[in-house]
Amino acid sequence: MNTIKKIKDQIKKNPIIIYMKGSPESPSCGFSAQAVQALSSCGQKFAYVDILQYPDIRSELPKYADWPTFPQLWINGNLIGGCNIILELFENGELKKIVSKASKNNTNVV
16 A cells, blocks of 8 residues: 555544654654643544654655644544644634544544
8 A cells, every 4th residue: 555545544544643753652752742632631532643653654644734744633534733733722622622523433543
């Protein structure tokens, strides 16, 4: 499976997925740590991909998403954004609403 197809498949199968450096339990950068902390505090399950383990995804996802940095949060097939946007949505209460709505369909994990 080529990398873009793999990315599309992951995004399609996982209503809430974050592409990050490290794992939710052990983030490998401050931005990923902040983003996953905000996402985790919403209280719903989500999938993640450690881009440090998948250099092909790390190089191709920014082109596919037209978003140059990580982390990247995708909900219901749409790119929500990176760390600053995730934190802004969290602070104004919107992230929890978006995540709660999407979690009704969240049965798959990468």
